[in-house]
Amino acid sequence: MGALRRFEAGMEVPPVSKTLAQEHINLFEASGAHEGPSIFTDPETAQKMLGMGRTVASGRMTLSFAVETLRRFFGERIYNHTGMADLRFLRPTRAGDTVTVKGKVSSITPEANGSRVAVELTVQNQNGETTAVGGGSAIVPAGFLPPAE
């Protein structure tokens, strides 16, 4: 699990970067039992379906990177049981790209079992282009939060 930390609005989330090879994309698809050619694994299928002759990475790979970013930030005991991530995909990620997930705590809202700590997320590629935006959150026990005023 990640180090214990106290959460406050405005906190920066440590970024996570990944450089993708086609092999990573293939493994991701294989892990979900997605066999056969697809826009992720086969340029011809990408051409036929998207009109572009290069494969793309599934948006769910980027989502997985966001989940990792948030899990590292909140710690797995918190995030793996109360966490979520929600991304809108703005442009594709392809083999050879390096994407970086960045975030900042945007709000802390009391809930029954603690407080929901919400994080704004941005994903950028190596060219500084934003590939996805969204957010995530987890329910953090009261002991990890600043005392109420």
Add this chain to the structure above:
Amino acid sequence: MDRRTESQGPERKMLDYERLEIGEPLPSYEYLLTQEMLEQYRQGVQDPDARFPTIAAKADIGAYHRKYEDAGSVNARCAYSCYNPPVAGKKIRVTAWIADKYVRREKPYIVTEAVSVDEDGRLIDRVITHELKRPREVGKKWER
């Protein structure tokens, strides 16, 4: 995104967007989560501590494509909630439905939702996906 090339149910039909009903159930199904799948997922996302390979299962889209054929799609938005990490060697049961549909900028979207539960009844995750059902238009934009 696209799942047309995968094994499908025998009673699939072409998507009729206008007739698609919000709340409409999609076929439930089960799969065995293997250690190999977990390892492939971890290698694919380069995260040895990853605990939710079920993200890659694309559970909601898998259920959708057991019922419908279409011209393909692009994942426009995806939300994922973690409840309990799945355990390799357990069967995972997927229950899915059409959560919404909408037209934005004259393009049709379908929202699918699924929850996964393991054979012991542990809630694993929930996924909600917004898919654009005109992938070539997005492809042209991306190719620029």
